[in-house]
Amino acid sequence: MAQTQGTGKGKGTDRSDRSLAGLVGRAFGRLGRWGGLVFLLAGLALSGWGAYEGAYLAGWAGTHGTLTVKQCEVSYPNNASRSSHKNRRPVRCEGTFVSDDGKGRDAAAAVQVRHRYADGAELSVQQTDAPTTATSADGDYVQGGMDRAWRFFGAFFGGWVLTGLGVFCLATGYAPFGQSRVSYDEAWDAAGRGVTRWIMLGMIGAGLAGAGVSFLVSYFV
Structure with missing residues (x-):
């Protein structure tokens, strides 16, 4: 008897699910x-x-230049262990950016990269947005790459x-x-x-x- 009642409830649930799916489908279809x-x-x-x-990544837009690294640090996502994200760590490198023409300079530049770089390393980057003032640290940069x-x-x-x-x-x-x-x-x-x-x-x-x-x-x- 218990099995019969359970089967009936299951069929009722299936019919309700199908009815709900049908209503959703008709609503989207209209x-x-x-x-x-x-x-x-x-x-x-x-x-x-x-x-x-x-x-920007291809270097067709923005201002191209070189960022000389002062320091790089790994920032781990919130609520995630270091080991679980060891193969996809976001690395933030800070340093001084100088445009190719020498006219643009940002001593507080920072860029997200794939791995750490040693202090003094020169990174080819693209400036997507210049800092609002000479002393502000709100410039945006990306490390280009055709891939x-x-x-x-x-x-x-x-x-x-x-x-x-x-x-x-x-x-x-x-x-x-x-x-x-x-x-x-x-x-x-x-x-x-x-x-x-x-x-x-x-x-x-x-x-x-x-x-x-x-x-x-x-x-x-």
Whole structure:
């Protein structure tokens, strides 16, 4: 008897879970163009972030110069043991930054790097933001590297995929999740009557190819 009651409760729970999942799916499915707008904005944000970070790491933006190390220290994340983070320690090196043209100088420069450097070591860095005053310590610096830059360029192209999907959903009202009010076939036919389909295919194809090539190149530079 106990087993029968337990089985009944289990079935009731399964039905409730399925009903809840169905409600959530229908709610998301009705988003349609709102969901497309979310994809579009997310794609643009991802592409912008990837381009911004990648440009600085590649040395295409900001002010390039040399940071002469005075000291480096490892800062461990809160509530984490040292041993659990020994392979991914954030290291902060402080020192004096001098731009390549000699016009920019910051005696209180600091940069996050992958490992410790000896005092007096010269690091090639990019100044993303200059200090507000000659004595302030609020300048921002990054240690450049084409391997890291290419990974951010991969994110830049990855944003194209979301943007292309957003354009498709925004133009047709199709939602790729839940029970969409507009079927995929209807949306595909509607997109083909203008340039929407070609824009979507072009952006998704270029995004996937660009992201794949960027991540591949990052392992060989």
